[in-house]
Amino acid sequence: MPLLASERRALKRKRLLYAGIGLAIVSGSALGVGLLLLRGGADEFEDDSVLFDVDAEASYGADEEEGGEGSPTPGGAEIIAFEEVVTDEAEHDGVIRTTFGNARSFRQAILNAGISTGEAIELEQALDGVLDFRRCRPADRIEFSRDAQGRLAHFEYHASPVEFIRATRNEDGTLKAQKMERVIERQRIAVGGTIRTSLGDAVEAAGFGRGIVGIFVEVFSGRADFQRDTRDGDTFRIILDEERLEGQLRGYGRAYALEYNGRRTGVLRAFLRSADSESEYYTEDGEPLSGSVLAVPCRYDVISSHFNPRRVHPILKRPMPHNGVDFAAPTGTPVVAAADGRVTWAGPKGPNGNLVSIRHPNGYETHYAHLHTIDRRIKPGVEVRKRQRIGQVGSTGRSTGPHLHFGVKHHGRFVDPIKVLNMPGPKLRGKQLSDYQAYMRPLKRQLEAISVGR
Ligand SMILES: [Zn+2]
Structure with missing residues (x-):
C-alpha cells in the first residue's frame, strides 16, 4: 500500500x-x-442511518411496516461518537473554538459563538444540504476565524472524529461548504x-x-x-x-x-x-x-433474535441487517450499562424507541433500544459505570413485544454482541x-x- x-x-x-x-x-x-x-467514511455512517434495529419484523413476524414516522433520513449522517468535549470558548491563533452546548438550534449556537446574524444567514445557506441541522448535539465543536477585514473566512463543524464540515470563502466572496473526511x-x-x-x-x-x-x-x-x-x-x-x-x-x-x-x-x-x-x-x-x-445488560428469558449483518428481509427481500441481539425480557426489567463509559444519546430515536447509546474506552459503543423508560440521570455527556442501571426493558419504537435490542460497535462497526459479552467460553480443544x-x-x-x- x-x-x-x-x-x-x-x-x-x-x-x-x-x-x-x-x-x-x-x-x-x-x-x-x-x-x-482504514477509511471511516460515508459508508459507515449510512450503515448507522439504518441503525440499530430493524428487527421486530423478522423476529416477531407481525409488524411489516417499512419506514414510518421517525425513520432515519436517507443519506443523513448519524453521529453517534463524540470527540473530547471542549466546554469553554477559547481563542487561539485567531481561531475561535466552542461547542454547540445547550443551544436550541444551529442558529442560536453560532450566534452564541459570536457570529453575526448576517453571517449566520450566509453560513446556513452554504451549509444547507451538507450539515443536517436537526442532528446537532451539545458536544459538537464549532470553530471559525475571520480575515484581516473582520469577515468570516473559515468555519468548521465537528460532530464526529472521522469527518467534519468545513466552509471557506471562495475567491468570488461566497462561502462554500464541504464534508471533509479524516483517515x-x-x-x-x-x-x-x-x-x-x-x-x-x-x-x-x-x-x-x-x-x-x-x-x-x-x-x-x-x-x-x-x-x-x-x-x-x-x-x-x-x-x-x-x-x-x-x-x-x-x-x-x-x-x-x-x-x-x-x-x-x-x-x-x-x-x-x-x-x-x-x-x-x-x-x-x-x-x-x-x-x-462487556457485561450482559439485562436479565433475560431468551435471545429472540441474533446478530445478523447479512439478514435479508423475508418479505421485502432486501438486505435488512440485524445489528444487535434481542434479549426478550418482561417490561420493567432493569437495563444496566455494559461497561464504563459516557452517554452519547438518551431519548427517542425513530424505530429504536427510547434509546441509550454509550461510548466506552477501547473503541466500543453500546446501544440499548426499545426501553420503556430511561433513568432520569442518564443524559448525553454523563459518565456511567459498568452495571449501573440506565433504564428498563420495554417495547417502544418499532417493536412488537418487550425486549432489549442490544447493539455493540467496535471502532465504528457493528459486531456480534454475544462475542464480546461476559460469557467466557470453554477451553479450546481439537x-x-x-x-x-x-x-x-x-x-x-x-x-x-x-x-x-x-
Ligand atoms: Zn433487535
Whole structure:
C-alpha cells in the first residue's frame, strides 16, 4: 500500500523514536503485519442511518411496516461518537473554538459563538444540504476565524472524529461548504518496558499512552491487580493497534498479544483467539481468560433474535441487517450499562424507541433500544459505570413485544454482541485449539522479540 509522503515521514520519525527507547516496531514486510489505512467514511455512517434495529419484523413476524414516522433520513449522517468535549470558548491563533452546548438550534449556537446574524444567514445557506441541522448535539465543536477585514473566512463543524464540515470563502466572496473526511491510520505496534513505579509510568516512559494499562487490566482481570501486584523490575510486552487521526494519537485498538512478567504475578500471557476476534483472549494452552469487555445488560428469558449483518428481509427481500441481539425480557426489567463509559444519546430515536447509546474506552459503543423508560440521570455527556442501571426493558419504537435490542460497535462497526459479552467460553480443544495455536504462534514469537529495555 503506497504511503503518502507525510505518512512516510511520520513513520520514519516514529521508527527513530522507537529505536531511541529500545522498542521494536513490528514492520509490515518482515512480519506480515503492518500499516493499515482504514477509511471511516460515508459508508459507515449510512450503515448507522439504518441503525440499530430493524428487527421486530423478522423476529416477531407481525409488524411489516417499512419506514414510518421517525425513520432515519436517507443519506443523513448519524453521529453517534463524540470527540473530547471542549466546554469553554477559547481563542487561539485567531481561531475561535466552542461547542454547540445547550443551544436550541444551529442558529442560536453560532450566534452564541459570536457570529453575526448576517453571517449566520450566509453560513446556513452554504451549509444547507451538507450539515443536517436537526442532528446537532451539545458536544459538537464549532470553530471559525475571520480575515484581516473582520469577515468570516473559515468555519468548521465537528460532530464526529472521522469527518467534519468545513466552509471557506471562495475567491468570488461566497462561502462554500464541504464534508471533509479524516483517515484513521491504524498501525500495529509492539511495546515493551520495565516497571519502576507502576505499569502506567512504564508505559508512559516508553512513550505511549496510559490507555495501554486499561488493556492489561481488562484482559488479566481476576489474574492480576495492576495496582497492587506490580513490583520494581517487572516487565511488560504488548502487540496492539495504535490509531491516529491526522497524526494525533486517537487511542488504541485491538491488542493481539500481551505479556506481564512479575515477581508476584508470575508470567501472564494472553493472545487474541483469531484474526477476526474482537476481545476473546486465551492463554497459550487455550484456557479462556475471564474479564471480558462487556457485561450482559439485562436479565433475560431468551435471545429472540441474533446478530445478523447479512439478514435479508423475508418479505421485502432486501438486505435488512440485524445489528444487535434481542434479549426478550418482561417490561420493567432493569437495563444496566455494559461497561464504563459516557452517554452519547438518551431519548427517542425513530424505530429504536427510547434509546441509550454509550461510548466506552477501547473503541466500543453500546446501544440499548426499545426501553420503556430511561433513568432520569442518564443524559448525553454523563459518565456511567459498568452495571449501573440506565433504564428498563420495554417495547417502544418499532417493536412488537418487550425486549432489549442490544447493539455493540467496535471502532465504528457493528459486531456480534454475544462475542464480546461476559460469557467466557470453554477451553479450546481439537480443531479450535489447533486453529488458535496456528494464529497464536507467530504472535508469540513477535512478543518474545520485544525488548523490555532492561
Ligand atoms: Zn433487535
